[in-house]
Amino acid sequence: MKHVDDASTLPVTWWKSSASASQSDCVECGIVDGATVAVRDSKRPDGPALLVGRAALSAFTSAAALGHGRIGRAG
Template sequence: MTTGYKWRKSSRSSQSTACVEVAGDIPGGTAVRDSKDPNGPELVLTPAVFTAFVRAVKSGRLDLS
């Protein structure tokens, strides 16, 4: 687990229980974690992978409901 990142939640996070937080102040990447488990695992993604992740989320491809 990392420390010192500036985590932020989406402005839409109050509308859902399935939220992630991101930290973009990481050299060469963006970190993602579950907002309900701030001490849990963190994924650090390269810019290209983060862009693909955001596109997949927006398109609904990762919707498990």
């Protein structure tokens, strides 16, 4: 997985889930090219972004939606 230090330098259109409404503490994604998606923190648009493969991101979001890898709470 690669990254860039300043996500605002990427020539992408950023979007976030419609379920996040007007929340400002979200994950945003932008398509870099046919195989790569950039992922950043919406609170820090000029902060770092991860560059991940589209297939890997799709697998991750599908697993998260199914609750795989859920971290339990202590106590």
